[in-house]
Amino acid sequence: MTATRKLRAEVVDLVQPIDNLLDNPKTAVVEPDNCLQNQALSESDVFLSVLEVANLLGCSKQAVQKKIRKGNFVTRIDEADKRKPVFVALSSLPASAREKWLRENTPPNDAEADTRRLDALSYQQAADYNRRKADKYALLFQATDGLKGAGLREAIQKWNAAHPEQKTSYPSLMRARKIFAEEGLSGLLGSYGKLRGTSKIDDPCWGEAMPPVYEFFKSAYLKRSQPKLEAVFAATLGFAKEHGFFEAVRQGRFPSRAAFLRKLKKEIGEAAICLHREGEEAYNRKYAHFLSRDYSAIRAGKVWVSDHRRLDQAWALADGRARRPWLTVWRDFKTGYWISWSLHFEDPNADHVIETFCEACLKIGVPEEIIIDNGKDYRVKDFAGGRRRFRPNYANQDAADYNYIRTQSRSLTAQLGVRVHFANPYGAQTKPIERDFLIFKEWMDKGMPGYTGGNPLERPERVEAQLDFERGEALVGYFIEEVLHQIKSQGKVLSGRSREAAWREEYDGAAAKWVTEDALRLYRYRISGEVTIKRNGVRDAALGDWYYAEWMDGHAGAKVYLRRSLKAWQEAWVFDAETDEYLGPATLGFWRVPALAESGLERKTVREKLAHKKRVKKTLKTLAGDGVEVSPEALLRYQSAGVQAGASLSETLAAEAQHANDKQQGKIKSIGQNGSAKIIHKTAMDEALSREREWRKTGTHDIACFSPATDEPPAKKRYSIFKCDLEDEE
16 A cells, blocks of 8 residues: 555656646646536636637537536636637536647747656546546556566466455456557546446436426335336336337337436435335334433333333243233333233233332322323223214214213312323324333343244244243343343433432422322223113113112113123212212122022012012102192292292392302302422322212211101111011011
């Protein structure tokens, strides 16, 4: 390489004589990139008229003017001349034209010096990849100086052994010597990149027939089906043959498929090609602008993110089969700390979402906002309120919207005051937890026995023995607590900290909203649809049986909904569908009796149910009482007085409405309006629990509360709870 540096130093020295030719002590050599990009040149350069350039190039003035308009030459306008003539810089012309001009404008005795100057100028303006060829043969000329015949062949063999990346042959070296003797150093420069930035498709020889062919290729290639380039080009050739390019295609003069693709990339860019062929998801992943999130205003524990992932591990079931488990996770949005998680073999559903969410609420309090998936397991009405159904031209759309709002208000997130954000479907960028899953795969899944890979291409040839569920669950918990939470990150949020360290530093339990464990237990219960209390209570169509309690006899016809535990469907908590007020408990299968009572216990059960049925009927009769006898004259007199009182009643109702409006707008403050916030958030489930405890304490949770009071003491023949039991004895 010492010889190469020496040659380049000599080339730089050869540039100086050109300055004398241009009568300026400053260098007149202009880098080609700067010549093409900047129209301003040093005043020392030689500028030629359009006619002179045409004579040097051997073409017409119009051809030169066309090249000027395309920006192929560096030009200068003479502002002093009223005609504004355009002059072309000599340094921007091809090497052959510059050499021709030097021969025509220098004395004969300076021809050798001019050749050296021209070589130096050509070498300096050449790109690095074109200089490599000249550097190679310059070194070869020095190594083989004075050699020929067998000695030259032997020297070439030694050169090839010492320089395997710059091999040559005897004929190649002899051709290079001949070119150097005839053309100088410029003849040894590579000729790569001469057509850079041009396209054969834009050649004027094609006329106006080529643009339709290119547009056909463009429309055929930019399809979401992603057709192969070969197939699209074959169709383009067929189109071209039918539109005047038969001879060009037959003779091989037609542009290649690579030329069409290069022009397309230059015209619209690779980003647009990706958008049209691969879709928005691929475009967003590869080329779209990305937003930088600012986490400074988010408190740790304020926002949670959740998602499911199927592990790339096969675990052994109890029956010996293997299956990949699912992982459901709730993660802190800011610090990345995993709050709660669960492992299960069955496909993810709302039960896993609700269970892990309530478990996380018990640990760190209720979040203010959550970011969840768009799937039905997260949008279920029990958790996030369901999905609004919109059907165009649907006559009952208003009623459907009203039912959706009512259902949403009963959801777990609405009851706890949690704002829900639904992520874009299949949008990993909106959920940072996807990056955690990638770490989980690379750090744990691939190191565990039973690794299956995420797709058939990743699947190993042989899957090793699998873990059982108990051992696998313990290993997953250990990995999360001792590995994932301890990995330090240099990101803008963690800033060199681990997830656990950031969580301990930034989480403030006093700022969180807490709820009782009993309330969360009820929120775990699944919500039924709206049903009507009928004569046997509430019927569950799926179970084919009835939920019943004695208090339901006073609420026949009421619209209600049920909350039931997944582990104990026999007991249900019943709520009013209009007010969401807790009405009472109910038991499944109260009216179920054997079809044929044979044993004493079965006969006793039937007698108890029949007695209860008779007691309810007689109790309902007593609720109306004996009533008040009203004569026809008195009834009409009362109606007349009621009509006259109607006007004052409407005025009273209007005044009450105005008072309520003033209070809502803050004109009238209620007692305790400016009170301090409570640490424990009281929910609707706390109200239900309080009412249930009061009923059980006072014993008023059955139909006895509807019985009218009486001044006469009951008969003392036998102690009975209900009056109808005494009548049966009589």
